[in-house]
Amino acid sequence: MNNKNTSRRDFLITTTNAFGIVGVACFAWPFIDQMNPAADMLALAKVDCDLSKITAGQSATLIWRGKPIFVRHRTAQEIEKANLVKLADLPDPEDDSSRAQRPEYLIVVGICTHLGCVPLGQNPNEPKGEYEGWFCPCHGSQYDTSGRIRKGPAPTNLPVPKYRYVSDTVVRIG
Amino acid sequence: MAANFSNSLVRWIDHRLPVFSYLRHAAYDYPTPKNLNYWWNFGSLAGISLAIMIVSGIALAMNYTPHVNHAFDSVERIMRDVNYGWLIRYIHMNGASFFFIVVYIHIFRGVYFGSYKSPRELLWILGVIILLLMMATAFMGYVLPWGQMSFWGATVITNLFSAVPLIGESLVTWLWGGFSIDNPTLNRFFVLHYLFPFIIVSIVLLHIVALHRFGSNNPLGIDIKYPNDTIPFHPYYTIKDAYGLGVFLILFAGVVFFAPNFFGEPDNYIPSNPLSTPLHIVPEWYFLPFYAILRSIPDKLGGVISMFGSIVVLLLLPWLDRSPVRSGHFRGVFKIFFGILLIDIVALGYLGGKPSRGMYVIFSRLATAYYFAYFLVILPVLSKFDSSRLLPKSISTPMPEVNGIE
Ligand code: HEM
Numbered sequence: 217m218n219n220k221n222t223s224r225r226d227f228l229i230t231t232t233n234a235f236g237i238v239g240v241a242c243f244a245w246p247f248i249d250q251m252n253p254a255a256d257m258l259a260l261a262k263v264d265c266d267l268s269k270i271t272a273g274q275s276a277t278l279i280w281r282g283k284p285i286f287v288r289h290r291t292a293q294e295i296e297k298a299n300l301v302k303l304a305d306l307p308d309p310e311d312d313s314s315r316a317q318r319p320e321y322l323i324v325v326g327i328c329t330h331l332g333c334v335p336l337g338q339n340p341n342e343p344k345g346e347y348e349g350w351f352c353p354c355h356g357s358q359y360d361t362s363g364r365i366r367k368g369p370a371p372t373n374l375p376v377p378k379y380r381y382v383s384d385t386v387v388r389i390g
Numbered sequence: 391m392a393a394n395f396s397n398s399l400v401r402w403i404d405h406r407l408p409v410f411s412y413l414r415h416a417a418y419d420y421p422t423p424k425n426l427n428y429w430w431n432f433g434s435l436a437g438i439s440l441a442i443m444i445v446s447g448i449a450l451a452m453n454y455t456p457h458v459n460h461a462f463d464s465v466e467r468i469m470r471d472v473n474y475g476w477l478i479r480y481i482h483m484n485g486a487s488f489f490f491i492v493v494y495i496h497i498f499r500g501v502y503f504g505s506y507k508s509p510r511e512l513l514w515i516l517g518v519i520i521l522l523l524m525m526a527t528a529f530m531g532y533v534l535p536w537g538q539m540s541f542w543g544a545t546v547i548t549n550l551f552s553a554v555p556l557i558g559e560s561l562v563t564w565l566w567g568g569f570s571i572d573n574p575t576l577n578r579f580f581v582l583h584y585l586f587p588f589i590i591v592s593i594v595l596l597h598i599v600a601l602h603r604f605g606s607n608n609p610l611g612i613d614i615k616y617p618n619d620t621i622p623f624h625p626y627y628t629i630k631d632a633y634g635l636g637v638f639l640i641l642f643a644g645v646v647f648f649a650p651n652f653f654g655e656p657d658n659y660i661p662s663n664p665l666s667t668p669l670h671i672v673p674e675w676y677f678l679p680f681y682a683i684l685r686s687i688p689d690k691l692g693g694v695i696s697m698f699g700s701i702v703v704l705l706l707l708p709w710l711d712r713s714p715v716r717s718g719h720f721r722g723v724f725k726i727f728f729g730i731l732l733i734d735i736v737a738l739g740y741l742g743g744k745p746s747r748g749m750y751v752i753f754s755r756l757a758t759a760y761y762f763a764y765f766l767v768i769l770p771v772l773s774k775f776d777s778s779r780l781l782p783k784s785i786s787t788p789m790p791e792v793n794g795i796e
Pocket residue numbers: 440443444445446447448449450451454465479482483486489524527528529531532533534535583584587588590
């Protein structure tokens with residue numbers, strides 16, 4: 217009798233505590249989620265680039281969602297160089313053809329995958345690194361002409377953003 | 391109740407709210423070992439530094455605008471137009487550096503004299519928590535002026551969290567409140583930079599409660615045995631602390647007035663530009679040893695784990711060093727390794743400010759290896775083999791072998 221009462225009380229206490237914890241967790245979520253990107257931030261989703269202004273060998277930098285986007289009009293040698301590499305030699309193996317919808321235009325997010333610096337190599341007077349792509353000054357990561365990581369602490373290739381060609385000369389990122 | 395204050399108003403209040411009894415107990419009667427040396431000054435200096443940071447910070451916040459378009463200019467306005475703004479900002483800027491100098495000395499005082507050992511483990515852990523909160527506060531404060539180093543320092547440090555497996559990317563987006571460091575980030579960093587120092591104040595209070603539970607450690611590292619081992623805190627240590635404060639303030643004022651940008655980076659006087667990373671980014675000097683450890687590991691996740699690990703070993707220190715002798719004073723072999731540790735940390739600080747190539751990388755790896763070896767191998771092994779000399783019977787008992795007097 218006494219025993220039975222105790223266990224019923226235990227049950228009530230446990231359920232009360234469990235519901236209390238779930239309640240507090242539900243209450244906490246809005247306060248955590250308010251720190252995530254707001255709707256207006258998510259809405260800034262698309263940016264266009266006129267490719268006719270970029271001649272072969274030149275690069276342009278756009279801003280998309282606050283991040284730099286590298287557009288490089290690659291020369292024939294640069295494309296060839298990217299294709300000659302054996303996949304087995306890459307830390308993050310990816311074919312060049314899967315990274316550029318049209319081989320002449322390489323479009324990547326210009327943020328080092330190590331700790332987020334902007335790699336050098338967009339301007340003609342900047343070092344491009346040993347692989348003639350980009351060189352990150354922060355901790356020395358080197359990217360090739362396909363934006364793939366070749367050397368240094370960065371774990372992955374420069375990511376390719378979602379984009380599509382809206383006309384022959386205009387590409388839309390986002 | 392020992393409420394025999396001469397002032398009747400004080401007596402009236404204390405009877406109802408015993409704050410005066412508490413203060414008298416904590417900073418007046420508090421029985422303190424009579425043999426404390428100058429390394430024991432740095433606790434009170436740390437408290438005073440915290441107060442200086444809060445007072446100067448509140449004054450800055452009255453003139454500062456946490457918005458990406460205005461932050462840099464509002465700090466320049468503080469420097470040029472606000473009455474004494476330059477002074478208040480230079481106090482705050484250099485106050486952070488002095489605060490870290492004081493706290494680092496305070497910590498290594500503890501490492502040498504074994505202040506982390508039983509029964510002071512929680513006191514020690516609270517101290518390490520204060521260090522972590524200070525680092526977070528200083529990091530976020532450095533972002534506020536929104537110069538090039540602010541922006542890129544923030545980028546690199548927040549990106550450390552992207553190394554966390556699976557949730558890394560969403561964690562960083564959450565910290566930023568966007569897809570890069572931007573206005574939401576600056577705004578929240580300002581709020582947290584204002585909040586954290588007050589959390590530090592509350593942990594400092596707990597730190598002091600834990601301290602007064604068993605009293606201060608002392609250079610001999612032995613427990614208090616007789617009443618004449620101690621002297622009252624006031625006037626003996628209030629005056630000694632006041633003297634130390636005077637020396638501290640002279641040095642502090644020297645830097646504030648004659649070399650206010652000595653610890654700073656000129657690049658932070660260039661407004662931030664999200665499209666161009668400065669050629670050589672370095673964190674504030676007080677983070678350099680940790681930065682060197684981060685960079686010495688060629689793997690992203692491994693580097694981040696080692697960097698946080700370098701603080702975790704401090705938390706575990708009471709259980710890594712099992713030697714029953716507290717004070718390094720009586721541990722001959724320990725002294726050598728401790729000396730090397732100090733040199734090692736200074737070397738890490740130097741290497742953290744150098745580009746990561748060539749010999750610098752090799753030396754960073756060696757120095758990182760020694761840092762971890764000290765805590766994880768040398769101390770545990772030494773606790774078994776260290777042949778400690780005879781300990782004195784009490785603080786008041788002269789010990790010929792130790793003091794060199796017959
Ligand atoms: C643990 C205590 C604190 C530390 C270590 C700290 C550290 C820092 C640092 C390193 C800076 C950058 C200085 C610069 O380069 O310009 C800064 C800026 C700032 N801090 Fe603090 N701070 C502390 C407490 C506070 C408090 C309590 C407040 C406000 C109530 C505050 C308000 C500000 C403001 C408004 C700025 C931006 C203005 C400026 O950059 O000079 N700080 N803080």
